[in-house]
Structures are given as C-alpha cells and as structure tokens.
Amino acid sequence: MQELQRADMTALPAEERLPFFLNLHNAMAIHAVIRVGQPGAVDRRPFFSDFQYIVGGHPYSLAAIRNGILRANRRQPYTLAKPFGSNDRRLEVRVRALQFSCRRCCNSATLR
Numbered sequence: 001m002q003e004l005q006r007a008d009m010t011a012l013p014a015e016e017r018l019p020f021f022l023n024l025h026n027a028m029a030i031h032a033v034i035r036v037g038q039p040g041a042v043d044r045r046p047f048f049s050d051f052q053y054i055v056g057g058h059p060y061s062l063a064a065i066r067n068g069i070l071r072a073n074r075r076q077p078y079t080l081a082k083p084f085g086s087n088d089r090r091l092e093v094r095v096r097a098l099q100f101s102c103r104r105c106c107n108s109a110t111l112r
Contacts, residue, residue, distance in 0.1 A: 012093065
C-alpha cells in the first residue's frame with residue numbers, strides 16, 4: 001500500500017492506465033466489502049465515495065475511479081458536478097477514450 005501512495009501515475013503509459021485502474025477499482029471494491037460491508041440500498045455513499053485509497057498522493061474512491069478516471073471525468077448519474085475540477089491533477093491520468101463498458105468491467109460489490 002505504501003508503494004501505491006508514492007507511485008507516479010503520470011509515468012504510467014496510457015495503454016496501461018485502463019487495466020491498472022480497473023484492477024485497482026475491483027480490488028478496492030472487495031476490500032470495501034470486507035471493511036465497510038456491502039453497499040446499502042438507501043445510502044451508498046460510504047461505500048462508493050468515503051472508502052478511499054491514496055494513490056500517487058491523491059485520494060481515489062470507487063466513484064472517483066469509475067467516473068473520473070474510467071469514464072473520462074463524466075458526471076455520475078443524477079449529479080451536477082464532474083468528479084474532478086478543472087485544476088485537479090488526477091485529470092492527467094484519466095482514460096481519454098471510452099472503449100469499454102464500465103458496468104461490465106467494474107465490480108460494484110452487489111449481488112445481482
């Protein structure tokens with residue numbers, strides 16, 4: 001974990017960012033289920049937004065990875081703001097072209 005905190009994500013080649021963040025998201029979802037429990041039906045915020053890892057000196061939640069990185073900083077459904085502001089350094093590592101289905105690749109830790 002300490003190595004992730006110090007990692008320079010901008011040095012990661014663009015073609016390796018998608019698999020890195022998909023794997024990070026899915027590992028975090030499993031870790032979140034262990035630490036927080038499965039997301040609730042009403043208040044899912046503690047699971048998707050409050051549970052975070054520090055990667056390269058920046059906080060990443062499941063929602064930030066899914067919407068800010070994997071969905072190229074697109075708004076979450078039913079929200080007004082994008083995950084990252086225009087001066088956020090995490091924008092440098094977002095996946096630029098959306099070429100996959102986020103729903104199929106990201107573990108949401110729910111039983112469906």
